[in-house]
Amino acid sequence: MSTAHLKSAIAPLRSALAAAEPQGAVAALKATFSENAVVHMCHPFGDLTGSADYAEHCLVPLMRAMPDLERRDMIVLAGATPEGADWIGCMGNYMGTFVAPFLDIPPTGHLAHMRYHEFFRIENDRVAEVQAIWDIPELMMQAKAWPMAPQLGAYLCTPAPMSGDGLTVSGDGRHAFDHVVAMLEDLCRHPANPDPAVMQLGKYWHPRFNWYGPAGIGTARGIPGFRNWHQIPFLRAMPDRKLDAMGDLMSHWVGEGSYVCETGWPNMRLTLSHDGWMGIAPAGREVLLRSLDFWRLEGGLIRENWVLVDLLDLYAQVGVDVLARLREFNKARNLTAISVPDGLGG
Numbered sequence: 244m245s246t247a248h249l250k251s252a253i254a255p256l257r258s259a260l261a262a263a264e265p266q267g268a269v270a271a272l273k274a275t276f277s278e279n280a281v282v283h284m285c286h287p288f289g290d291l292t293g294s295a296d297y298a299e300h301c302l303v304p305l306m307r308a309m310p311d312l313e314r315r316d317m318i319v320l321a322g323a324t325p326e327g328a329d330w331i332g333c334m335g336n337y338m339g340t341f342v343a344p345f346l347d348i349p350p351t352g353h354l355a356h357m358r359y360h361e362f363f364r365i366e367n368d369r370v371a372e373v374q375a376i377w378d379i380p381e382l383m384m385q386a387k388a389w390p391m392a393p394q395l396g397a398y399l400c401t402p403a404p405m406s407g408d409g410l411t412v413s414g415d416g417r418h419a420f421d422h423v424v425a426m427l428e429d430l431c432r433h434p435a436n437p438d439p440a441v442m443q444l445g446k447y448w449h450p451r452f453n454w455y456g457p458a459g460i461g462t463a464r465g466i467p468g469f470r471n472w473h474q475i476p477f478l479r480a481m482p483d484r485k486l487d488a489m490g491d492l493m494s495h496w497v498g499e500g501s502y503v504c505e506t507g508w509p510n511m512r513l514t515l516s517h518d519g520w521m522g523i524a525p526a527g528r529e530v531l532l533r534s535l536d537f538w539r540l541e542g543g544l545i546r547e548n549w550v551l552v553d554l555l556d557l558y559a560q561v562g563v564d565v566l567a568r569l570r571e572f573n574k575a576r577n578l579t580a581i582s583v584p585d586g587l588g589g
Contacts (some may be wrong), residue, residue: 244323244329244412245323245367246320246321246413246499247413249321249322249329249331249365250319250321250331250369251406252275252331252363252365252369252435253276253331253333253363253365253370255271255535256271256274256275256408257271257314257316257319257333257473258271258464259271260313260314261307261313261315261403262311262313262315263302263306263312263313263314264306264322265303265306265328267299267307267328268302268303268451268576269294269295269298269303271293272294272297272298272302272551273294274491275294275295275369275370275372276294276297276369277366277367277369277370277371278293279292279293279368279374279399280292280293280294280297280371280373280450281371281372281373282296282297282368282372282373282375282433283372283373283374283375283490283508284297284300284373284377285344285375285376285379285460285533285553285555285556286553286555286556286559287320287376287511287555287566288300288301290318290461291524295557297373297383297452299400300422301377301389303305303347304589305337305345307341307343307345308336308339308341308342308343308344308345308350309337309339309340309341309342309345309355310339310340310342310508311339311342312337312338312339312409313337313338313339314335314337314407315335315336315337315338316333316335316351317334317335317336317403317404317408317409317410318332318333318334318351318403318404318409318410318412318502318504318537319332319333319410319412320332320333320412320497320499320502320503320504320537321344321411321435321497321499322416322496322497322498322499323390323497324495324496325496326495328364328495328589329364329365329366330362330364330365330495330497331362331365332361332362332497332504332506332535332537333359333361333362333363333364333408334359334409334504334537334549335359336356336357336358336400336401337357337358337359337377337493338354338355338493338582339354339355340352340353340354340355340583341353341354341355341382341385341386342580342581342582342583343580343581344550344578344579344580346379346566347566347569347570347573347578348368348379348383348386348388348569349573349576349578350386350580350581351385351386351581352583353385353578353583354384354402354522355386356381356385356577357377357378357379357381357382358378358457358549358551359375359376359377359378359551360375360376360534360535360536360537360549360551361373361374361375362375362504362506364493364495369562370408374495374506374508374533374535376457376458376533376551376552376553377554378457378501378551380457380459380554380555380565381457382464383569384398384458385406387575388576389458389459389569390567390568390569390572391459391521391522391558391568392521392522393478394458394459394460394461394464394521395460395461395471395472396454396468396472396473397461397462397463397464397475398458398460398461398462399462401455401462401549402455403485404539404547405541405546405547406539408500409499409502409539409587412499412500412501412502413499414499414500414501415423415498416497416499416500416501416502416503417498417559418491419500419503419540420453420496420498420503421434422447422503422540422543422545423498423503423538424496425447425448426447426448426545429441429442429443429446429447429568430442433459439470439583441475441524442584444466444469445466447544447545448466448545449471449541449542449544449545449546450465450466452462452464452465452469452471452492452544452546452548453467453545453546453547453548454468454469454491454548454550455548455549455550456552457550457551457552457554458471458548459521459554460472460473460521460552460554461473465561466562468480471557473576476511476521477518479517479518479519479520480515480516480517480518480519480523480525481513481514481515481516481520481521482516482517482532483513483514483516484513485490485513486588490506492509492510492511492512493510494506494507494510494530495507499541501541502537502538502539502540503537503538503540503542504535504537504538505535505536506535507533507534507536508532508533508537509531509532509533510530510532510534511531511533511534511560512529512530512531512571513532514527514528514529515527515528515529515530515561519548523558523563524561525560526561526562528560528562529562530557531560532552532553532557533553533556534537534550534551534552535550535551535555536548536549536551538548539558540541549585
């Protein structure tokens with residue numbers, strides 16, 4: 244199946260959500276999803292079944308919080324995985340005026356943004372499975388309601404690819420796929436080999452690459468930024484990281500043109516054995532991570548990497564209910580809908 248044909252399977256949904264309103268969005272979901280589509284959503288939504296379940300628990304509440312909601316896709320990739328399944332990966336921002344609470348996050352009355360990485364498995368031209376992470380902590384930070392440790396990386400509204408071609412990607416992605424997989428294989432040689440040079444970062448990454456991490460970790464620039472604001476704390480806390488192709492973990496990979504994307508539910512197994520990552524105490528227990536990623540190559544090197552990790556699920560695995568903490572921190576704030584004046588009254 245051609246990548247263009249695959250992308251056409253979710254085109255009505257993308258169009259309906261570009262300027263979302265409940266009736267049209269629900270109709271587009273019903274037309275796009277198979278009757279028993281399996282929807283794996285980030286914490287706290289969990290696993291859902293079918294378009295009606297997804298609409299009721301996820302999309303419609305978001306549209307209530309942002310009545311002028313719009314979906315801004317910035318990357319859309321499609322193709323068959325090495326195992327032969329057809330997947331589409333989308334990266335973008337949900338944006339709208341945040342005027343009513345969402346998951347008890349206080350509204351701001353201002354334009355808000357929440358990045359999404361959403362992957363759709365296609366069977367018979369319908370969505371049979373979804374794996375998706377919404378960057379809910381990003382919304383908490385805009386509301387000044389993030390109840391956990393400050394992030395080390397920079398905070399920003401995640402941008403589209405510098406190349407401007409994220410919605411027109413096409414072509415053979417085998418070279419990009421091989422490059423990213425080789426990079427990950429070398430990355431995982433450390434810390435079993437304690438010499439950081441074994442990762443050969445300069446061989447794979449552009450000197451000015453941007454690493455767009457989830458809110459809670461943040462964005463980093465170049466190899467020094469990546470090491471200091473993400474990699475060193477991550478490896479210090481969980482030094483037993485491995486590639487995902489082990490045991491019962493499974494990733495789904497697609498390469499198209501100069502882009503690569505990966506989804507897995509989950510796709511990393513690590514032991515949180517030491518201190519130092521996001522302020523989480525060393526729990527001494529195994530955790531499973533869901534990481535949904537996009538890479539763009541430029542001149543044969545990785546120039547940009549968009550990463551979302553289901554951090555709220557990670558916290559839940561070690562016994563921390565981030566949403567409960569948020570409610571405690573913000574119980575004295577306005578949690579009702581905001582009416583923004585039209586400005587005509589002076």
